[in-house]
Amino acid sequence: MSLSSEKSTITAMERRVGFGVLLGLAAIAFGIYTVQFRFNPAVTARQTLPEAAVAQSEFSLADLAPNGVAPFSPPERFDPDTLSDKINGKAELYFSAGFVALTARRFALADDPSLWFEIFVYDMGTARNAFSVFSMQRRGDLEAGGPTVFSYATPNGLFLAHGRYYLELVGAKASDKLMAAAGNMATAFVARVGGDTAEITEMAVFPEKGLVGDSRSLVAADAFGIDGFDQVFTAQYLNDGGGFSAYVARRDSDEAARVMAATIRDFYLEYGGTPLDGPDGLSVIDILDTIEVIFHQGRYVIGVHEAPDKDTALALAGQIRQRLQEADDDGN
Template sequence: MANTDRLINPRGRKHYRRSYSMTEVRIGLVILLGLGGFAGWVAYEGAHPRDDLFANTPDLLDPGSAPVERGPLPEHLAAKGWKEGRLAAFDADNLYEKINGRAGYFTSKGFVVLLFLPLTSEDTKGETIDVEVYDMGAAENALGAYVGEKPDEIASNESTGVVWHRDRNALYMARGSYYIRAIGSQESPGVDRALEHLRKVLETGLAAGERPWAHALLVDALGYDASTIEYAKENAMSFEFARNVYVAREGEDTELFVAPAPDPEAAEAMAKQYVQGFTSYGEVVEGGDWIKDQYLGAFSAVRTSGPLVIGVRGATTLELGEEALAKLEAAAAALPPEVLTAAQAAAAAPEQEEEPDEADRDALPEESYPPSEEPR
């Protein structure tokens, strides 16, 4: 019965051929040898990759980029035993092609142009460093971008006109209006030496630019670390009206902030906007002008000092808030006239970005254009 059920070969595994053609044997051996040779070639090529097959070879540019003049970049960025690739530039329209998903972060902070320069080791295969130099238009924008990407647990190094830190196989730096990220392909002594050389050249070769005026208050007078001063060009504290705001943190929760206005009258009007903003989710403490957050129970207050709006936000207790505000008021009142003049100039500076029209807004990805700004 089992044999009748077989559809193809009712004889099961029974073999009928009594001999084989030598031609078949030879062909089979050739095929086996060919397959073995191919497998050996694949294994060898995998263990010995060609340099020109690396995705970030300096002879290739990212899609959409174009060779540019060296501009602000100093010479000799490559350490001994390393070589530079071709320089490429990305503006606000095509930045997303280089750093898709992060373009919006930079364009919201005053981004102007990104200069991208790959470095490749001539001594060790596979060792590369991608150097990204972001021109942020102003020193406060560069510092804001740097602080926003720096993990809290990493300490910064600071000298005149520059803050920087190392994180494993990467270097991060802010100098003048430039924010620099240099990321190595791996952790190795060669990459480490090349990053240290790069840091020294950029530290002295890039223009330092003007120091942010608010550092005279928050760093010099109050003693906060410059690498921790946060800067929001717009929409600070989620307030649409809050622009050019500098923030220093006192502990984990309390924030001391300062924003410039063109004149004392404008500062008074701006302070009222902050009060309205804080009271939108809180209530004024009885017998004073402090505002208590109805959700977090934190305390906030706003004052003016000449053309400056100053304040404390998020104090865990009223006593801590009053102490922080008192020292902020005293330091602001003692600022020299040239600092106040610089603050007024920063507040009066016209916006450089234009509102994209609807056609551009629809045509470009979300990260590729700066967020719209309301007219003053």
């Protein structure tokens, strides 16, 4: 029997049954494929006391220790699978910002071992990510200062972003002597790595007038409660005693920026905002007696959040737009 003649013998019922069987098999295959990823952690992850990984960084932190400072513990290195073994519940903050690896080690003053500090070197993959975790954890009552543009000191700690790295140097006590040693080590690290993070365009477009010092930060995800609005640089402003903020976020394309700006506009309208007249291309919304301005320029989404009045919001938005133009950076 030839193939063509064989086909002609297949009845409609047989064809339906055949497709039914194939669909059933496909459903079973899909089910197996899906279920195989649902491991029971009680069975697959019962390592009760995992050993700390050995440091594998490209350079040894011990080599950066200044005179009079000696290693106090073995080096440790953690990756995304093991970061929780070091910092537990705070690990998710780093995961959301693109964490790559952590290298940590304790050092003590040779003449007083009770004075020790631990250095945490978080490799965040990019300077943006490093600045994100730096800004999200920035403490109040901080003292500016340190070896990089983005650094600050507390009585027992030094915190800084440098290139793709976020560093914490945490002292066991609030000691000037100890923190001086930690500062020297941070400086040595910066010298070894080179470069800095100040070249991020979004950081440079916030006008200085009215800007609250050290208020620039990077929100890694869901800024202002808007799903998908990630990697958003924000800055706080003061105007006649009232506070408001501005934000700038770069998207992958002009179209993505346009869609994001529309999403933000719709978000505020959905929550009761009233659209106001504004310049072409700018959405101006009155919501709860504050003003939102949203627009996009090239790959950038730009906005002013909770401004006290329309004029103030539009003035700041215009300044940011002008700065972006001056920077000759449309994100492409």
